[in-house]
Structure formats: structure tokens, C-alpha cells
Amino acid sequence: MEIQKLNWAGIKLTSHNKTILIDAVEDFSYYKPVLGDAVESLIEFSDHVQADYILFTHLHLDHFDKGVIRKCLKKNGKLIVYAGLEAVVRKIVIDAEIIILDLNETFTENNITFKPVFAMDGLGEIQSSWIVDDGKTKLFHGGDTIWHNQFWKLGKENSNIDYAFLPVNGVVVNFEIIGLEYSPVPASLSLKEAFAAAHLLHAKKLVLIHYGLFAHEKFYIPQVFDDNDMKRISEEVGQEYMVLKDGTVLLKS
Template sequence: MKIQKLNWAGIKIECNKKTLLVDAVEDFTAYSGILGYPRTPLIHFSLTTKADYIVFTHLHLDHFDISIIEKCLKPDGKIIAYKKLEKYIPALTRHVIYLDYDEIFTEEGISIKSVFSLDGIGHDQTAWIIECNGFKIFHGGDTIWHNKFWQLGKENQNIDFAFLPINGAIVNFQALGLAYSTIPASMTLEQAFNAAKLLQARELIPIHYNKFSTPYYQPEELNEEDFEKLSKKISQPYRLVEDGYFISGE
């Protein structure tokens, strides 16, 4: 399995001559009024990527980019989505496979499993466990901390990489009708290290950080010392991967 980190929470997986995109977004302008503009350059991958499967955790536009489906999904490709999102995306005319929690889609030696996740502002969301050739990854979208990580680790053993959000963003979405809260709408760095530990993941791969910051979207400020300190405290290895870089699952 070969994995490329894309923008924000996105990854590209290549295995068994198949390509999967998870939460792959190239255009964030729809949320520019809230998130602002990217603080670091974006990776433009759509012109060189043809995907057999496109997978997304939820419908927030920083995780679901419909233009990527149009640009990247092969004519016979499949969209894999959480069952509870079916009523919201009837306009997708491509082949969509909907999975409820703990359901698994298997094809060409690749398995994709939907598991419990919890969105920071109450919208429907799933996390994904993807396995190919004995290598297994967990992708948590922008989940907040919840009490299922113990169970997920026991029921889905031998996770190699846990891709988890770490920016602990405080959101001020009063203009959207949501009351202001000081509780983070995605996991903090410490929560992500703990979640990876409970998932029994070989390594935490941080996602969903260092890209956006506005008065409406206020992320936790991080430095490299924080990573080292928490890794030692929690005994959880991690790896920082820059956008565009590849890591191999062996």
C-alpha cells in the first residue's frame, strides 16, 4: 500500500493497481468566508489522478469536493459513502455504495469498513478502516473525541496508521445559527495521541491542521515540542507527513 497525503484531511491510497481517494479536496473556496484562505500551498492532484474509489467521511465541503468526483473518478469507479448520507446526496448519478456502521465493502483485495465517528457540530459522519495486502489504516475525518475508541481498537486490531485530526478548532458559527461554544469541534493533539493509542495504531499520522485560521475558525496552536512531549507521555509513535509526500505500508 502506498499513501500520499493530500490537502487538509485528504489522502490517496494505491494498492493492487487500484486508487482510492479519501476526503480528497482541491477547492476550498466555498468555505473561504469561514475558513479563510489556505496558509500553505495546496496540492493539485486532480489532473494526474484517476480513482477507482472515492470515499468521504461526511459532507462538509472541506472533506467532500464534488468536483473531484467529476474530475477523478473513473467511468466504472465507485463512490463509498455512509448510509445516513444517502438522503442528502441523491444528485450523485455515479455508482454509490452506502455502508452503515460496521458494514464492509470488499473488492479486488481491498476492504473498506465504516465505523463509528462523531462530528463536532452534530452532522452525520463516519470513520473508515481500509485494508489491503495485510496493511490497515484508520481515517477519522474531523472526528471529535468520543468513548468508542477503546471498542474500535479491540474490534479492528492491527491498525498500522491512524489518520486523525489534531487542530482542536474552536468554531464560531453563530452566523449559521449555531450557538458559540468553547469546546473544540475536532480533536486536540492530546486527544488524537490518546485515540491512536486506544486504536492500538502503530503510528499516528496527523491530518486536518496548519491550513486555516480565522476569527470564525480558531485552531489550537502547535509546535514540534508538543508532538514529542505527548508521544513520550502517551507512548504513541507518530509521523509528520507534509502535503504531497508519500508513505509506504509494508
């Protein structure tokens, strides 16, 4: 499996001559009033990527990009959707084949297995995490889940996870402008929580996602950390990790 880190929480997988996109977003302009401007150049991929399968953890627009679906999904490609999102997705996407899966239900095609599993959204929206397994490499993608009590169970029921892609910015949000009262409790995993979650998933490596690209002093306030923090928490928790810069390709045989 070849894995490429895209913008923010997005990744592109290539396996068995098939291309898979998860939480692949190119246009963040809708959320600019609350996220602010990206602090680094965004990767543009939609003009040259053709996907056989597109997955997303939830429908927040920094994880779900209608333009990417329109431009990147092949004519015979498939959206693979957690059942909790079906009704909304069918209203948004009307001209694509959609595979609907309940939590822990699997869909296998071209020797690749897809499985949505439990997640908990920081704003109370519907969200799942995804496990993708091509027989040689298994990965977990956690969108922007918060801490929950199912990581132990997920680790026991889903063995041999090679990479856990987990959010780490522990962001505090102030979304009163859309009717949500302010809360100082982080709306995504913090760095330490992500290391702990990866450890409970028994993942060989934590891969950090959903951090560094956006901050807004009033509305979107992420926790700040550095290389020393990552090394310290890795040793404390006993969890290996890796940092992939946006655009970096990881090759796994």
C-alpha cells in the first residue's frame, strides 16, 4: 500500500491498482471565517487524482469536500458511507454509486476491506472512524474524533493495525456565531490523547493529522506542541509515531 498525506486530515491510498481518498479536502474557503487562513500552501490534487473509492469520517467541510467528489471520483467509482450519514449524503451526491455500511459492517472489493467503526464528534455531529485493510497493510483513520471509551474495544476487535491516523490539535472552538455555546473542552483529540488512543488500538505507528494548518485566535484555538513534546509523550505512553508532511508519500510493501 502506498499512503500519501494530503491537506489537514486527508490521505490518499493506492493498493491493488486502486486509489482511495479519505477525508480529502482541497477547498477550505467555507470555513475561513472560523478556521482562518491556512498557514502553509495547500496541496492541489483534484485535477490529477482519479479515485475508485472515496470515504469521509463526517460532513464537516474540512473533512467532506463536494468538489473533490465531483472531480476525483471515477465514473464507476464508489462512495463508501457510514449508514448514519446516508440520508444527508444522498441529498448532496445524486450521481454516484454509494455503498452504505453500518458500524462494524465490512465491504470488500478488489482485495481491499472497508469498515466503519465507532467515533465521537466534538460538536455532537454524526461521525465514524474507518479501518481499511488490503491484506498487507491495515490502517485506522480517526477523522477528528474526541476521546471516548471504545478505544480499548476497538483495539481488541481489530488486530494488527499498522498505522493509526489520529487528530492531535486538541482544539478549543468558539462557535457561538452558529449557535453553539462556548466550551473550553477540546473538540478533538489532544496530542497525549492521540498517543494513548493509538496505544490502545495497538497500532504500530501513530500518524499525526489534523493539526498545524489552521488557527483563529477567537474561534479556533488549537493546542501548541513541538518535537520535544511528541518525543516525551511517545516515551511516556510507549507508542511509536511518525510525522508526515502534507504531500509526503509513505511506501508500505
